[in-house]
Amino acid sequence: MAKLNVSTRYKALTRDLMWDPKDVNIKEIYPLIEAEGIHIRDPKRWEDPFRMTFNQYVKIQSEKEHLHHAIRGAFEANHGHARIVDSRWFEGVKAFAVAVQPAEYAAHRLMAYIGRNIPIEAIRFATFNQAVDELRHAQIEIKHYAHMSRYYDGLHAYSKTNENLWFNTVPKSFFDDALTSGPFEALIAISFSFEYVFTNILFLPFASSAAAVGDEHFASVGKSVQSDESRHMALGMAALKMLLEEDDRNIPIVQRWLDKWFWRCYRVFAVISTLVDYYPRIRAISWKKAFEMYVEDQVLNGLFKDLFKYGIRPPRHFEDSMKEKEHYSHATMRILDHYKHANYFRGFRLQPDDYDWLSREYPNTFERYYAPFFRKMDDHVMAVASPGLPAVCAVCQIPCEYPNPDRPQESWTQYVEYNGKTHMLCSPGCRDIFLAEPEKYMQWWWPAESYLSGEFGSSLEDMFEYFGFTPEEANEHYSSRDYHRWIRYREELGLDKRFETV
Amino acid sequence: MTMQARNLQPIRQQPWDWATKNEYEEVTLREQPYIHGHYRNKYYKPDYDIYDPRYTRVRVRDWEAFRDPKKLWYQTYVMTRKKMADEVEALFERAGKLAIYERVDPAWRKFSLAFYTPLRHYEYAGAVQLQHVVRYAMGCPIEQAATYTAFDKQGRAQWLSTWALEFAGGEGLQALQHARQLWLEDESYDKLRSYMEHVLVTDDWVEVLVALHLAIEPILDRLAYEQLNAISIEHGDPVLAELALICSEQVQWQENWTASLFQLIATDPTTSRWDYLKSLGYEDWPGDYRWGRTLSNPKSTPEETLTNQEIMSQWASKWISRAIQAVTPLQSLLDRHGISCAVEPVMERAMASYILPTLEKCGIDVKISV
Numbered sequence: 001m002a003k004l005n006v007s008t009r010y011k012a013l014t015r016d017l018m019w020d021p022k023d024v025n026i027k028e029i030y031p032l033i034e035a036e037g038i039h040i041r042d043p044k045r046w047e048d049p050f051r052m053t054f055n056q057y058v059k060i061q062s063e064k065e066h067l068h069h070a071i072r073g074a075f076e077a078n079h080g081h082a083r084i085v086d087s088r089w090f091e092g093v094k095a096f097a098v099a100v101q102p103a104e105y106a107a108h109r110l111m112a113y114i115g116r117n118i119p120i121e122a123i124r125f126a127t128f129n130q131a132v133d134e135l136r137h138a139q140i141e142i143k144h145y146a147h148m149s150r151y152y153d154g155l156h157a158y159s160k161t162n163e164n165l166w167f168n169t170v171p172k173s174f175f176d177d178a179l180t181s182g183p184f185e186a187l188i189a190i191s192f193s194f195e196y197v198f199t200n201i202l203f204l205p206f207a208s209s210a211a212a213v214g215d216e217h218f219a220s221v222g223k224s225v226q227s228d229e230s231r232h233m234a235l236g237m238a239a240l241k242m243l244l245e246e247d248d249r250n251i252p253i254v255q256r257w258l259d260k261w262f263w264r265c266y267r268v269f270a271v272i273s274t275l276v277d278y279y280p281r282i283r284a285i286s287w288k289k290a291f292e293m294y295v296e297d298q299v300l301n302g303l304f305k306d307l308f309k310y311g312i313r314p315p316r317h318f319e320d321s322m323k324e325k326e327h328y329s330h331a332t333m334r335i336l337d338h339y340k341h342a343n344y345f346r347g348f349r350l351q352p353d354d355y356d357w358l359s360r361e362y363p364n365t366f367e368r369y370y371a372p373f374f375r376k377m378d379d380h381v382m383a384v385a386s387p388g389l390p391a392v393c394a395v396c397q398i399p400c401e402y403p404n405p406d407r408p409q410e411s412w413t414q415y416v417e418y419n420g421k422t423h424m425l426c427s428p429g430c431r432d433i434f435l436a437e438p439e440k441y442m443q444w445w446w447p448a449e450s451y452l453s454g455e456f457g458s459s460l461e462d463m464f465e466y467f468g469f470t471p472e473e474a475n476e477h478y479s480s481r482d483y484h485r486w487i488r489y490r491e492e493l494g495l496d497k498r499f500e501t502v
Numbered sequence: 503m504t505m506q507a508r509n510l511q512p513i514r515q516q517p518w519d520w521a522t523k524n525e526y527e528e529v530t531l532r533e534q535p536y537i538h539g540h541y542r543n544k545y546y547k548p549d550y551d552i553y554d555p556r557y558t559r560v561r562v563r564d565w566e567a568f569r570d571p572k573k574l575w576y577q578t579y580v581m582t583r584k585k586m587a588d589e590v591e592a593l594f595e596r597a598g599k600l601a602i603y604e605r606v607d608p609a610w611r612k613f614s615l616a617f618y619t620p621l622r623h624y625e626y627a628g629a630v631q632l633q634h635v636v637r638y639a640m641g642c643p644i645e646q647a648a649t650y651t652a653f654d655k656q657g658r659a660q661w662l663s664t665w666a667l668e669f670a671g672g673e674g675l676q677a678l679q680h681a682r683q684l685w686l687e688d689e690s691y692d693k694l695r696s697y698m699e700h701v702l703v704t705d706d707w708v709e710v711l712v713a714l715h716l717a718i719e720p721i722l723d724r725l726a727y728e729q730l731n732a733i734s735i736e737h738g739d740p741v742l743a744e745l746a747l748i749c750s751e752q753v754q755w756q757e758n759w760t761a762s763l764f765q766l767i768a769t770d771p772t773t774s775r776w777d778y779l780k781s782l783g784y785e786d787w788p789g790d791y792r793w794g795r796t797l798s799n800p801k802s803t804p805e806e807t808l809t810n811q812e813i814m815s816q817w818a819s820k821w822i823s824r825a826i827q828a829v830t831p832l833q834s835l836l837d838r839h840g841i842s843c844a845v846e847p848v849m850e851r852a853m854a855s856y857i858l859p860t861l862e863k864c865g866i867d868v869k870i871s872v
Binding site: 008009013016017018022023024031032035036053055062066069079082102105108109110112113116124125128131132135136139142143145146147151152153155156157158160173176181182441444445449453454457468485492 | 515584630636788
């Protein structure tokens with residue numbers, strides 16, 4: 001037979017499979033298609049961003065799974081966890097475990113929602129591949145934590161932690177926000193803003209740090225996951241351009257979503273900045289440099305210049321994110337240290353090499369504004385713990401403890417009156433998101449209010465039971481039982497020995 | 503290796519506080535959060551929570567109790583499907599080298615293109631509506647199985663398309679076009695197409711599973727992927743029969759897991775749709791403190807008055823009757839091409855060998871009206 005070329009063949013396999021219904025109203029099949037004001041004229045002309053058939057998908061993915069799980073098997077069999085350079089790294093991995101892993105799962109459900117509700121076949125096959133990918137990410141991450149949980153604290157009830165802990169409301173509310181949006185907004189939120197703008201900075205520095213500190217399993221998780229993200233990023237770009245080119249009336253709507261989701265994504269990555277700058281004892285890169293490389297150069301100065309021709313301007317408050325890059329990880333680590341007695345991953349006392357590295361990488365800010373805070377822990381690791389409950393931002397749900405990057409001695413917290421109540425927001429970025437959809441954000445679930453209303457029981461033990469961990473699993477790493485266990489594991493393996501060569 | 507690390511004891515034997523017996527359970531149980539969703543849907547069912555038991559009418563004491571009999575999780579899913587994909591590609595390659603398509607009986611050639619090619623639309627529509635199930639079903643154990651089933655259907659839609667492209671030789675694209683026209687305009691397909699359209703507007707996710715896996719698929723898939731195999735070989739076409747064997751391996755799995763889900767639902771006597779909270783350890787949960795203040799209280803939604811069996815009986819009666827009506831007209835397509843195969847006995851066998859025994863295990867009576 002005359003062979004079709006790859007593109008024609010791919011189209012033949014994946015297009016024209018849906019039809020205009022004859023016995024039901026098409027609006028009943030796609031009830032959300034007009035809800036958001038998006039106009040689609042001729043979606044047929046859109047190309048699939050990443051041509052991959054079912055056969056190709058399962059073949060490539062099974063090869064990746066095979067490689068990854070072989071690395072995992074070797075790591076587990078040889079007690080790789082005891083061989084990393086410093087066990088405090090696992091506190092960062094725990095943050096990833098209980099915050100990022102449930103987010104992958106939420107993205108799985110979300111991509112199915114988008115694919116079901118947007119009747120564009122070019123987009124749909126890509127979203128469905130992604131829905132399956134996200135389940136992959138959730139599960140290969142879980143396999144890592146399942147093994148860790150046999151040796152370390154804090155992970156054994158991660159689902160409960162995700163449901164009930166204050167820290168988890170940050171990533172959870174982010175994905176809940178997208179899951180409750182219309183399908184087009186969800187597509188821009190996750191495929192473009194999250195995947196295209198931010199996943200490089202999520203996976204690349206952390207995977208490099210994992211390799212640097214000797215966590216080969218996590219390095220493989222990061223690389224293997226990121227190898228799928230390139231497809232997701234291509235989808236995000238294709239989706240954005242399609243909406244912009246389909247109809248001019250879409251442009252202001254898309255701009256509004258870009259404004260909202262840029263800042264929403266930026267804030268949900270706050271803790272990532274500490275996983276880049278603080279938790280690894282050997283760092284691959286600083287948050288500041290990673291932000292300059294992956295977000296400023298590639299996205300704000302690169303991509304958004306290209307989008308100018310559509311009438312799209314850079315997202316609102318992007319200047320704030322650039323100004324904050326010299327403060328972000330330090331201010332966020334300070335928040336984690338304030339509340340480390342009620343968190344499943346621990347803070348830690350900074351070591352001399354940490355002070356050196358942070359001062360060198362952040363010459364303008366670290367010594368001047370933040371080092372004095374961390375030095376307070378030299379005498380007692382809980383010296384900086386905050387009693388009481390934090391006031392958290394009504395949008396991103398991070399405690400409102402960010403400094404104004406223009407005047408770092410001042411708080412950046414914003415106050416808004418709505419519906420007879422004062423709402424606190426961590427920054428002008430979150431304030432404007434609140435003001436655009438106040439009826440949505442007043443629905444947020446605030447754990448402190450649940451605690452005060454008695455939902456978590458009457459005692460601290462009851463509360464920790466709800467959180468899914470015990471007070472011994474919290475606090476500071478180098479004074480923790482996890483650290484002492486890790487030392488013992490190393491002794492068992494003979495890793496504490498030093499061999500002299502003469 | 504055995505001498506080292508003998509004292510390196512884990513601090514717990516099980517990774518999670520909830521019991522898990524194998525890798526599948528480790529990566530599947532408690533994946534979906536059940537409480538403390540932050541916002542309500544902006545457009546679709548704006549009073550409902552993100553994961554809400556009210557997306558279906560049936561009540562289940564423990565949504566996490568469902569197990570896929572094949573225990574598929576991502577790794578085992580893609581590995582088993584890779585094997586199938588390799589088999590399908592090798593099959594087409596051998597068929598081309600042996601020039602089998604040229605020796606196929608002309609009547610069968612015309613019939614098979616007219617019958618199997620339009621089924622790509624049927625498989626695809628099922629995949630689309632299963633994505634609704636993936637979003638709204640309760641718990642990862644159930645929606646994970648639905649995810650892989652939907653992906654299988656996309657796969658079968660593509661396998662059928664590939665087969666048509668190869669089989670029709672230089673006229674592959676026209677064959678797909680022609681099949682689409684048959685699907686949309688031919689009387690033999692009218693009821694089937696209409697059935698799938700009604701599946702696409704079915705809101706209750708358990709009802710979607712009933713409509714697909716307890717009604718149309720047990721009947722049509724048996725015809726397409728089992729009954730016609732021998733006839734295909736008789737007409738000099740072993741390729742389609744072999745492809746059908748691979749497809750039926752997927753189809754058997756989708757029947758097995760949905761049958762065990764239907765049984766779990768039908769035999770559950772729970773009367774309150776909120777009972778599942780007990781199974782999660784949230785029996786003392788007073789409900790979300792916002793309920794009744796900024797948000798409507800979900801528990802003020804009236805409970806169902808029918809039992810699960812009664813609800814499922816209504817669904818099964820409705821969809822099985824329609825499925826029989828949808829498949830019956832395919833007889834005219836067979837007749838038109840001179841293929842001697844009677845559809846009615848196939849439907850009767852599907853009823854006797856699968857549908858009725860499954861209903862019986864569920865304790866469900868159906869009234870079939872055709």
